[in-house]
Amino acid sequence: MSFREDFLAGTPSCDQEVHIVELSTQDVLEQADALPFWSQDYTQLGKGTFSGGISSTSYQGMQIFRETMNRAVDEFASAPADSYVIGLPTIADSDSSWGLLPVRENSLITLDKNAELLFRTANLSEITVAVIPAERLEAYASQVEYIDLRKLLETIKPVESLSTSATNRLLASLTGGMRYLADVRSTEHDLHMWQHFEDDLLSTCLQALLLTRENPRQHYDHRIHRYIVNRVRDLTLSNFGCPLTISELCIELRVSRRTLNHAFARVLGITPVTYMRNVRLHRVRAELQFSPQQITSIANVAAKWGFWHMSLFSRYYRELFGECPNETLLRSRVR
Structure with missing residues (x-):
């Protein structure tokens, strides 16, 4: 039995239906409630009328979403239980920070499982991230890549630098996954195609983690x-x-x-x-x-x-x- 089959066999609660949310908001409190499966508390910092948006696709416990906002916001958030968050700030400036660290261009942003997120957004912000069940990513890292994920994550900060090529590869995998899941909703689902996509996303996320650099001070x-x-x-x-x-x-x-x-x-x-x-x-x-x-x-x-x-x-x-x-x-x- 493969790591995926073993995981799904022991997780009967995994959602077998594609769950899609496309929402535009005009209120910061509405924005905080818009992201499925997350618990969030937002404080708007920038003055003026708020505008935001959420694009979220979820399947079998995995979620990929993009969030945009036009005002600086201070966020306290919790991801779904026992999940890793790995992604990119696709629009950010020097005023934004994720997990206590300033966000820069070509940054990799991560959140450890069951950790609270502190995110201060820029005046115009967009993030694109994957939310991956911890057991699934850990099993893939161990059985396919021969990596101890927990030891690897001990060396990685919430914000790390990536090369432009690594950033582009991860972004392509994330956006490709969102498009794929949106297509699945309206067409006959091909489990074999999903497995190929999932393998690609897990592999790309792990490679991004391996390519990070540290700055503990x-x-x-x-x-x-x-x-x-x-x-x-x-x-x-x-x-x-x-x-x-x-x-x-x-x-x-x-x-x-x-x-x-x-x-x-x-x-x-x-x-x-x-x-x-x-x-x-x-x-x-x-x-x-x-x-x-x-x-x-x-x-x-x-x-x-x-x-x-x-x-x-x-x-x-x-x-x-x-x-x-x-x-x-x-x-x-x-x-």
């Missing part, structure tokens, strides 16, 4: 900055009714004001004050969108999240999301 420095940002987020959400001052944050985190500002400039490109305000604005927006019938006053919701000056709150909300709070509420009630 860069990983360490950025990880410290990201930790500071994450702690500020936690403190913001736990003190939402009475937002902490910068001085209080510095005392709580035991860092200087300069260190705090530098961490946010490096990781997100905005100030701590702006980030904390944006996090709270997203919580207000979520209540307006998802519990519209329970809201009797927008001012009460705003005050709950630490906004007591309604004209300032409305201005901040409109600048970030491109619409007034009452427009969000009315649209949600119509839905």
Whole structure:
């Protein structure tokens, strides 16, 4: 029995139907919910009306998707359980980071199984990735390529450099897989063709992992900055009714004001004050969108999240999301 037959025989829950999602979004919270099988929390950083898109194809537990967004976003995300994520930032700039590391041109982005993803996107971003069941990739690496995948991944950072040719090969494999699965949905499925495609994708992903280069100092420095940002987020959400001052944050985190500002400039490109305000604005927006019938006053919701000056709150909300709070509420009630 082959590694694939052995895997599928022991995994009766593997989806035997092709699952396809093609969706355009006009809201950052809608975008966070649009990707099938993932758990995600998005905070929009760039001001203005949001626009995004998801193209996702899934079959037998494997998923390939492309995500685009026109605003900088800070993401906390979890992939499907026991899966590896391997892919490319097909549109990115120097302001974006994945898994605590800055993303550059010709980068390979990866996420270990059952690890939380921290992704700060660029003002215009697009990623194309494969989500592969860990057991399947590990079995392929061991039985076909004679590679201990776990040992290999211990030497690889979440963002690594690839040559242009290796980047092009991986991108061709990913986009080819999306086209193939879309065709399968409308034609008679050929299992033999699927096996050839799967072999090609697994092989290409493993070769990309083998071709990476390391830079451990860069990983360490950025990880410290990201930790500071994450702690500020936690403190913001736990003190939402009475937002902490910068001085209080510095005392709580035991860092200087300069260190705090530098961490946010490096990781997100905005100030701590702006980030904390944006996090709270997203919580207000979520209540307006998802519990519209329970809201009797927008001012009460705003005050709950630490906004007591309604004209300032409305201005901040409109600048970030491109619409007034009452427009969000009315649209949600119509839905």
